[in-house]
Amino acid sequence: MGTLDWIVVGGYFFVMVGIGWWSRTRIKNVLDFFTAGGKMPWWLSGISHHMSGYSAVMFVAFASEAYRLGLTVYVWWALTIGVGIGIGAFVFSARWNRLRAKHGVASPLEYLATRYNVPTQQVMAWAGTLLKVVDIAAKWAAVAVLLRGFAGVPITWGILIVGLVTMVYSVMGGLWADALTDFGQFLIQAAAGIVMFVAVAAHFGGIQFMWEIWGQLPAANSEPLREPYTATFFMALFIIKTLEYNGGMWNLAQRYMAAPDGAAAKRSALLSSVLWLVWPLILFFPMWAAPLIVPGLASADDAYIELGKIMLPAGMIGLVLAGFFSHTMAMVSSDANVISAVITRDMLPHLWKGVRNLSAERQLQLARVTTFVFIGASMLIAVTSGGQGWVLKIVVDLVAATMGPIAVPLMLGLLPWFRRMGPAAALASVVSGLGVWAALYISQQSGVVIDKEALVAFPLLTSLVLYVLVGLVKPERDNRRDELIDSLSTDGAAVQETAKTA
Template sequence: MNGLDWTVLIGYFGVMVAIGFWSHKRVDTVSDFFTAGGKMPWWLSGISHHMSGYSAVMFTGYAGIAYTYGVTSFVTWSFPIALGIAIGSKLFAPRVNRLRSRLHVASPLEYLKNRYNLPTQQALVWSGMLLKIVDVGAKWAAIATLLSVFTGVSLNQGILITGAITAVYCTIGGLWADALTELGQFVIQLLAGLSMFIAVVAKLHDKDIGFLGAWDQPALHGHGRPLVGPYGTVFLLAFLFIKLFEYNGGMLNQAQRYMATRDAREATRSARLSAALWLVWPVVLFFPMWMSPLLVHAKKPDGSDSYALMTEQLLPHGLLGLVVVGFFSHTMAMCSSDANAIAAVFTRDVAPVLSRRAREWGRRPALVAARVTTVVFLGLSMSVATQVNTPAFKDIITVVIKWVAGLMGPIAIPMMLGLLRRFRRSGPTAALTSWAAGLLAFWLVNYPINWNVHGGVPLQYQVSVPLAVSLVLYIVVGYLRPEDTPERLAVIERINTDDDGTEALAVPVPAGAGDDVVGTGTPDRT
């Protein structure tokens, strides 16, 4: 990078911080900080939902998969996400929105105390927060890896720089700052992605290969196959289920985008926009990665540096800086939204359980606690990022695929399926059994069993077994030991009906609950 590239990068950081300060004026309550007060337009929510699902892992870990295997990077990653969000636009998005509009909660996990009980809520809350720290740590490590390629700064310096900038704007402005910066980041990503796409097509033309003729080159032999290597049919099906839960609320930050819209209908439109973007835009981003074996020779065994090397070679200064900004935009979008979600969970679901004073927080103390929690979460995730490439985690893509995807099912299944009438019989026993057995299955297939199987347990089973165990037990235990009490049925009905629905059941909410108090009283039939 030269002075022009650095100017673009520093200018981007400045705009992000400015948006944070501008958004600060729109944040008066915890509800504003965590769910934008339910005033976010559906199109902004949809773009924010889409952007908060990316990170620099796409340009490192998934670039390595594209470099090594080809189009399976799209077929087994962004396509399942698009399909999962499309299904969830009708199945989950309106129900998640009603958590705010009907139950007056500000955290995606806040309703679990009434849907199940306090121990179940706390089990899911703590395991979800710990998983998020590891997940975001991998994202910081990914962007620091790219930054080191372009600028020569160390990994730890890169983690510190990106984390500090993100902490400023998302701590000051809350979800409004996240969404507005993600809108700007989407525009930057659009320009950067198209620049790289055009540069690669032009380079292929210069080599007399052509846009379509590239697939006939020996270096891309087998790269057109949709399922290859460890990414087979079982992996695809498991990933579809995982992404169905994860990107519709299981990872918390996407749930906030649905909660931030005005009503359930707008939440559905938001999800559909995000699904369409996930289906189309990643193809533009992935095409240069699929062509990378023809243009560069990766230095790392997993090919994770291939996209960065190709960017350096093909783009002039200025555009190079824009693409680097695109890398930052992905990671900062996801990490800031995760930080906001975890702050919501801790402030609303954990602190009141640990401290009596927290249960009595007024508007101002609650907002201060939310901001402090955001900074603490970012600090912890940055600490984990420094350990991502150690033997404990192996590498970035291992963390993202094996750890996050493998652990997502046991945590998300009780939360997401608990929204649906069909699973009303599944209560605290089913939820805790599903959660605990899924975590145990993850440990068994990744460690004791993996160590004693020649060649190790295939990746597709490391990911799918915990999900399958949790899903089956949640359903079976709910059938064998139903716990559909009137109180729990009341909560489910409130989530599943609109205000004009004749089947709606009322949950009493204390006066003033719309801003900073959660309606946690015993729900009654009406």
């Protein structure tokens, strides 16, 4: 990287901190900090939803798969997410918004105390929070690998630099800072991605490279699904991503909650769906062509880095690197905000009764402290691990396999079709799904051959089956649960039943 590249990266970090500082003026209480007070425009909510869904892992782990295996990574990853969000626009998005508008909910897990009970809520809160801190550690490692590849910055310093900048604007500005930086990052990544796409097109003599490269690549690279990504893996991941990206990944539920009303939340989901179907193609085409430009790489994880060094002029590498940062910082800041909401609103009140009596100012201070602690813990894990050789394993194997069991009762509990399912069904779903994953994972580490599709599909299938079966055998309906579910069907006058006073 040259001087101009470093100026671009430094300027990017400066702007992100500036946005966080400005966003402080919009934060008056914890509802503003966690849900933007329901005042976020639908288009900003949609762009923020899209940007918060992926990180620099795409340019390490997923770019590696695109380099090695070709088209399949778009089919089983981006396509499943884009279609899943499109479905969720009509099923889930407005319901999340109405939880905030009608019940004063600021955390996606806050409604679970009424929908099921407090013990069920606590099991899901603790399991999801521990999962997320490891997930985010993997993302710090991914962006640090990119920074080392482009600029020679050691892994530890890369994690610290990007992490501290993210920590500053997340702690200061809450969800408003997250969304506004998401928008700025969207513009940066659009410019960086288009620059790389145009550079690769120019290398091959024009836009026709998009269809001509397939004849020069191995025939299997153009197959929609290829080993180890089978049809079973695709179907399991499609269900997981539909649940995950419509609120099972808690920070994405926040984007719907932040919109003014249910109709606006639906529009934001549709915008995010379109972006997921289109934008990854721009990012992946250079990687699909990369084996023809930088063949025989010893490590496919370095594919995007090596391609950028060859194809991009001075200044552009800095822009692309800023784009890498943008994705990771977008996801981490939004995750930190929602985990802070879960800790502050759902976990701490049951560990420390005094939290309920804190003033509005003290609650806001507590929210900022928990945001700081979460980001710091994830950075510590990333630094101590060194970030080597585990990015794809964490993101695909662990997160994809365990997100399903946590998301099933959270998401299906919003829907009237599952009103019979109560606390017993929810606990059985979460505990059994995670238990099946743990058994499979331990067996795999002991030398037993466990296919990737089994590691992802079996925990999800177990959770779904037990959630429905236990609910049918032991229905647990009551008036409070029915009223909560029914209130989420339409926009309307606010129900004076806030879950907790902000």
